[in-house]
Amino acid sequence: MSVDEYKLLGNVLLITVVAFFGVALPGYALVRHFWPESGWNLGGSVGTSVLQPLDLVIAGGFVSLWVLQWKEMPEQLANADLEKLTAGGILLGSLVFVMLAAVIPLVLFWRSNLCEFFGLRWHGWKKVFWIMPAFVLSMFALNVLMMFSGWPDWVKAHFGGEGQKTVKLLRESNDPGLIWAMAFSAVIVAPIVEEVILRGYLYPVVKRYSERSFAALFTGVLFGVIHFNLLYLPTLAVMGVALVVLYEVTGSLWVTIACHAAFNGTMVGLMLWARYSGIPLPQ
Numbered sequence: 001m002s003v004d005e006y007k008l009l010g011n012v013l014l015i016t017v018v019a020f021f022g023v024a025l026p027g028y029a030l031v032r033h034f035w036p037e038s039g040w041n042l043g044g045s046v047g048t049s050v051l052q053p054l055d056l057v058i059a060g061g062f063v064s065l066w067v068l069q070w071k072e073m074p075e076q077l078a079n080a081d082l083e084k085l086t087a088g089g090i091l092l093g094s095l096v097f098v099m100l101a102a103v104i105p106l107v108l109f110w111r112s113n114l115c116e117f118f119g120l121r122w123h124g125w126k127k128v129f130w131i132m133p134a135f136v137l138s139m140f141a142l143n144v145l146m147m148f149s150g151w152p153d154w155v156k157a158h159f160g161g162e163g164q165k166t167v168k169l170l171r172e173s174n175d176p177g178l179i180w181a182m183a184f185s186a187v188i189v190a191p192i193v194e195e196v197i198l199r200g201y202l203y204p205v206v207k208r209y210s211e212r213s214f215a216a217l218f219t220g221v222l223f224g225v226i227h228f229n230l231l232y233l234p235t236l237a238v239m240g241v242a243l244v245v246l247y248e249v250t251g252s253l254w255v256t257i258a259c260h261a262a263f264n265g266t267m268v269g270l271m272l273w274a275r276y277s278g279i280p281l282p283q
Contacts, residue, residue: 005159005230010070012233013225017063020218024210025056041211045119045251048208050112058107059205062197065100066226073228085169087181094189101193104201118200119252128258131246135259136266139239146235155231170271183268191260198223198240199247199256216244239263 042048105114115121146152169182198219207215223240224233243256 002160005155006070006073008159009225009228009230009233012221013067013070016218016221016225017067020206020210020214021060021063024206024214024218028210041213042207044212044248046204046207046212046248047117048204050108050117051205051208052111054107055201055205056209058103059202062100062202063222066222069226070228085173085178087175087177090178090181090185094185097189097193101196104196108201118196119247119250120254122250122252122254124250124252125254127250128255131250131255132258132262135242135246136263138242139235139263140266142235142238151234152231159230170268171275179272183272186268187261187265191257191264194223195243195253195257195260199243200253203244203247212248216241216248219244 108114108117170179173179173182202222203215203219206218210218220240220242221237223243224235224237227233227236243259246259247253247256
């Protein structure tokens, strides 16, 4: 990652954070105070009634961790050496992420039914078998549109446009254990952790203190920028908003986890297939 890309991603992250905590949060509070009869777009299947001001503090804590990660990125980039990564290190990192996500059910357990809050008893579960492939195909169509839009060429011309470390590892590593640990992290751990934190918790918290359209956009952009890769930022941001829409329509976090896992699994599968078959794939 170039210095310019690092700065641009940091600016997007900070603007996103300030947009909610510095502008939307006090702004929506004032409007609700002076025009309580105006009504707000808080409907949908994702409930917010059990959320309290404490959840704003916890949500701010998660956002602060991402800001801190961005702040430490120059040192990480300077010391980056993919050859020193091990399967144990990848799995340990995944365990840390799982423990962070576990904070959310712990703080909600005492005031809500977790199955109801996350929509885990979804009676329309059979629908996921057509929702998943439709979602994956839609994301691939979006990727194709982004390629034709000239965005990848612009990013590569101005910032270098390096791919994510996961992609590089899956393409270049000669350690089978490392490859499978990375695949496990990308296909199983990341979808569960990211969906619990972003769609399952941050989205309803932001929705509770603003409204659902703003909350969808906020968490979508946040989802894109915390991957810290400018090349994939627009695609991931749209993907984040699409996952919010699926969550609101179905009311079940199982759907977003399944779609997220299906997309990551398809990408990992294609990269491994291309690597071992010798077929080149675009970066």
